Amino acid sequence: MEHLEEQIAHLTRVVDDLSEIVAKQADEIVTLNRRVHMLMQREGERDASGGGTVVMGDERPPHY
Template sequence: MTDDTRSRLTDLEIRLAHHERMAEDMSEVMAQQQDEITRLNLMVRRLVDRLQNVEAGGERSPQDDRPPPHY
């Protein structure tokens, strides 16, 4: 094997190592993003449920049945 071939092979191995590391880092970021998306979707579902409850009249508290203070 010539020195030029060895040098090219070494360069390719270095590039491959960098690409493998980059792929691992991207995979980790994507997993974190999926966790965040799942959490945000859950929050949106809860907010939609609460909003629908409020729009439907919501739960009434005993204070809602009291007359205003000026009576």
């Protein structure tokens, strides 16, 4: 009986630890989703304003 109580205590601690980890990861995912959304918004605004040009490989930059 004592062995079962020890196992239950151990499993309870593991479940609590994992629950804490999952909660932290959920918070991180929310933060990362906000950042991605913000970056996509900025990039959309940059594209709309025409300032998002990229010089490709052998293309000359506009100041030449």
